[in-house]
Amino acid sequence: MVLKSSILTSSLVSLLLVGHNAAVAQFGFDVEGGWVTTGYNDVAIPGSEGTRISLNEELDAESIPYLRLRAEVRLSERHLLSLLYAPLSLNSEGSLKKDIVFAGAQFAAGAPLSAKYVFNSYRLTYRYDWIRRAKFLFGIGFTAKIRDALVRVESGSTIGEKANVGFVPIVNFHLEYRPLDRWSLMLSGDALAAPQGRAEDVLLAVNYAFNDRLSARVGYRLLEGGADNDEVYSFALFHYASIGLNYKFATMP
Numbered sequence: 001m002v003l004k005s006s007i008l009t010s011s012l013v014s015l016l017l018v019g020h021n022a023a024v025a026q027f028g029f030d031v032e033g034g035w036v037t038t039g040y041n042d043v044a045i046p047g048s049e050g051t052r053i054s055l056n057e058e059l060d061a062e063s064i065p066y067l068r069l070r071a072e073v074r075l076s077e078r079h080l081l082s083l084l085y086a087p088l089s090l091n092s093e094g095s096l097k098k099d100i101v102f103a104g105a106q107f108a109a110g111a112p113l114s115a116k117y118v119f120n121s122y123r124l125t126y127r128y129d130w131i132r133r134a135k136f137l138f139g140i141g142f143t144a145k146i147r148d149a150l151v152r153v154e155s156g157s158t159i160g161e162k163a164n165v166g167f168v169p170i171v172n173f174h175l176e177y178r179p180l181d182r183w184s185l186m187l188s189g190d191a192l193a194a195p196q197g198r199a200e201d202v203l204l205a206v207n208y209a210f211n212d213r214l215s216a217r218v219g220y221r222l223l224e225g226g227a228d229n230d231e232v233y234s235f236a237l238f239h240y241a242s243i244g245l246n247y248k249f250a251t252m253p
Helices: 002-020
Strands: 026-044 066-075 080-085 089-095 101-103 105-108 112-131 138-157 158-175 181-194 197-209 214-228 231-248
Touching: 026 089, 101 112, 105 112, 105 138, 112 158, 181 214, 197 231
Parallel strands: none
Antiparallel strands: 026 066, 026 231, 066 080, 080 112, 089 112, 101 105, 112 138, 138 158, 158 181, 181 197, 197 214, 214 231
């Protein structure tokens, strides 16, 4: 927890220091919220020997409101840095029709279970806008992601749990088409697939610019990914009904 806080604090301070010099940079803030539901959430701990269960089909998974916060600094016309805090924590309740082994703990069929799935992420992104035109924007970059994940299953005093904090490199992209002066359609996200697993966090949204500094959007976000190895099997898909606001504190000179 100290390591995560240090990384988040140092990254935010760096962004603030860069954004402080308004003569060469533009500082902005983005807030996004809405409602998130589970498409699927399949887990087994350990991946090679644990019992595979679905946290949303075999148990009842909650749907919850969510909030994401992003600070960003446009260093120049084509160079953008951003820092994202994206927490996610969902609970499931119910009972299973089979005996299971989860993270070394044994649970009998029919026993009341509660499960918690946590997937918080902290992301530092650099993006270069290759194309910047009046009606079209395309940028691509790199995201350094810190993943703070946990899966816990418990029944009474019996608890099985797997926690993991790790670094994940991801490709960042942003597409935006502006058919009208104030309206635009945007596709933006982070995504990468590898033999060890995959991760996708993609937003499709309609954006409206009130002025040069303030804009609002509404759209759909997809968060999907997971890993399959001896320690863990975990693949999940989440659907987000999303609204967002973006505010730029200073315009480019």
